[in-house]
Amino acid sequence: MEVKEAPTEALIGGAWRRLERRFPVVSPATGERVAEVADCGEEEAREALEEAVLAFPAWSRATAYERAQVLRRWYERILEHKEPLARLMALEMGKPLKEGRAEVAYAAGFVEWYAEEAKRVYGETVPSQFPHKRILVRYEPVGPVYGITPWNFPAAMVTRKVAPALAAGCTFVLKPAEESPLTALYLAKLFLEAGGPPGVFQVLPTSRPAEVSRPFLEDERVRKLTFTGSTEVGVRLYEEAAKTLKRVSLELGGGAPVLVFADADLERAVEETLRAKFRNAGESCVAANRIFVQAEVAEAFAEAYARRVQALKVGDPLSEETDIGPLVNEAALRKVRTHVEDALAKGARLVAGGEAKGLFFAPTVLLDVRPESLLFREETFGPVAPLTVFREEEEAVRWANGFPVGLAAYVFTRDLSRAFRVAEALEYGIVGVNDGVPSTPQAPFGGVKRSGLGREGGKWGLLEYLEVKYVSLGL
Numbered sequence: 001m002e003v004k005e006a007p008t009e010a011l012i013g014g015a016w017r018r019l020e021r022r023f024p025v026v027s028p029a030t031g032e033r034v035a036e037v038a039d040c041g042e043e044e045a046r047e048a049l050e051e052a053v054l055a056f057p058a059w060s061r062a063t064a065y066e067r068a069q070v071l072r073r074w075y076e077r078i079l080e081h082k083e084p085l086a087r088l089m090a091l092e093m094g095k096p097l098k099e100g101r102a103e104v105a106y107a108a109g110f111v112e113w114y115a116e117e118a119k120r121v122y123g124e125t126v127p128s129q130f131p132h133k134r135i136l137v138r139y140e141p142v143g144p145v146y147g148i149t150p151w152n153f154p155a156a157m158v159t160r161k162v163a164p165a166l167a168a169g170c171t172f173v174l175k176p177a178e179e180s181p182l183t184a185l186y187l188a189k190l191f192l193e194a195g196g197p198p199g200v201f202q203v204l205p206t207s208r209p210a211e212v213s214r215p216f217l218e219d220e221r222v223r224k225l226t227f228t229g230s231t232e233v234g235v236r237l238y239e240e241a242a243k244t245l246k247r248v249s250l251e252l253g254g255g256a257p258v259l260v261f262a263d264a265d266l267e268r269a270v271e272e273t274l275r276a277k278f279r280n281a282g283e284s285c286v287a288a289n290r291i292f293v294q295a296e297v298a299e300a301f302a303e304a305y306a307r308r309v310q311a312l313k314v315g316d317p318l319s320e321e322t323d324i325g326p327l328v329n330e331a332a333l334r335k336v337r338t339h340v341e342d343a344l345a346k347g348a349r350l351v352a353g354g355e356a357k358g359l360f361f362a363p364t365v366l367l368d369v370r371p372e373s374l375l376f377r378e379e380t381f382g383p384v385a386p387l388t389v390f391r392e393e394e395e396a397v398r399w400a401n402g403f404p405v406g407l408a409a410y411v412f413t414r415d416l417s418r419a420f421r422v423a424e425a426l427e428y429g430i431v432g433v434n435d436g437v438p439s440t441p442q443a444p445f446g447g448v449k450r451s452g453l454g455r456e457g458g459k460w461g462l463l464e465y466l467e468v469k470y471v472s473l474g475l
């Protein structure tokens with residue numbers, strides 16, 4: 001079993017720190033303990049903070065080529081270890097193996113992209129209004145960074161933050177989610193094997209996130225906080241980080257709408273909406289949460305969609321055939337159940353799924369879901385597809401924009417004018433037009449409104465870790 005080879009200690013400086021205090025990682029599929037992991041507290045946090053500050057001058061002054069070499073080797077090792085990483089994710093948070101492999105490739109993609117992009121942090125010169133002056137603009141790393149990641153994408157959420165930070169010349173201390181620390185620790189092991197210097201990337205597993213985070217939030221020398229998780233926790237951390245005026249990136253809750261127009265390629269709309277909804281059992285911040293279908297094609301879409309959903313295989317995340325694994329924990333199951341019961345009580349019709357066995361919730365399709373249902377008002381984070389019929393484009397856009405969040409939205413149409421019009425009208429950071437999975441390392445990922453601040457991925461992800469310095473040169 002790979003877990004025996006996976007590190008379970010904290011990575012502080014360049015060494016694994018064994019701690020007496022441990023916390024369990026439990027498989028949501030079986031309820032069994034997968035591992036006992038070092039439970040860091042304030043003391044370890046303070047130590048890692050000093051190491052990150054100590055490592056910063058050398059790492060930030062290394063050439064971009066030197067940093068790129070470390071990242072490139074890390075990328076290669078991650079790909080070589082695709083299988084153990086996919087198995088760790090299946091064990092610690094229930095992600096089916098085939099999805100785990102896809103996530104590792106996606107996660108490695110960020111490291112590859114930023115290994116290359118590290119060399120292209122170009123400065124600028126700007127024409128001055130004075131003949132005897134020259135204006136130079138250069139980009140410099142912001143400083144040591146503290147990052148917090150969630151459990152739903154235990155590999156990709158780590159590399160999407162760490163790779164651009166390291167490429168920019170920052171050092172990084174990571175606090176992974178308590179449900180999924182093993183993948184993060186394994187990635188850190190691969191980083192050391194790739195020649196990553198001590199203190200440049202450190203990992204603090206803990207069951208006490210607030211205690212470990214406090215020293216980083218309070219310290220002036222930590223110049224940036226990057227967080228992915230719930231809006232509630234994100235807002236609290238934003239307030240804390242304001243006291244030392246840190247740069248802040250927040251990737252928060254979603255609740256994506258899907259708009260299927262009558263002029264869409266229906267088969268494609270069904271397939272892409274299936275991926276947008278049921279990838280990662282719906283436990284994704286860009287998961288389709290509300291599906292609006294135009295009246296003319298509503299019945300045909302619902303029928304084809306339900307048929308495809310019923311063919312999805314629910315089961316052991318370690319089995320090659322499985323499409324849908326368990327939900328992450330009891331609280332997640334309760335939320336999904338409450339949302340379905342509430343929709344049914346308000347008049348929705350169940351056409352597929354609806355039942356649970358242990359933490360395994362059957363992929364579910366509901367028709368005629370009322371807009372006031374919880375399914376439409378909150379992020380469900382589970383394998384439930386609520387369908388509602390709309391008549392006019394304007395009505396669908398109004399419904400889609402009528403929420404406080406704005407991460408991802410999806411539009412299906414073959415009308416080019418409509419594609420542009422609706423994509424521009426949607427108040428979301430990401431719009432997939434005839435595309436159910438737009439996330440990719442080269443593109444900006446992030447939301448507006450209560451979905452957060454900043455972008456990850458592409459050149460925009462690198463800017464989050466760079467300060468602008470203006471040098472005025474008098475001749």
Ligand code: NAD
Pocket residue numbers: 148149150151152153175176177178209210213228229230231233234250251252253254284285379407452
């Ligand atoms: P969560 O906010 O409870 O936990 C996320 C992380 O924050 C974990 O590492 C947790 O330990 C840490 N945390 C919790 N309380 C903390 C505190 N007081 N101080 C410091 N750290 C603390 O979120 P969750 O329920 O685990 O994750 C699901 C949420 O994350 C969903 O709302 C989802 O939409 C969002 N999410 C967003 C993105 C994105 O990129 N926008 C990606 C994945 C998940």
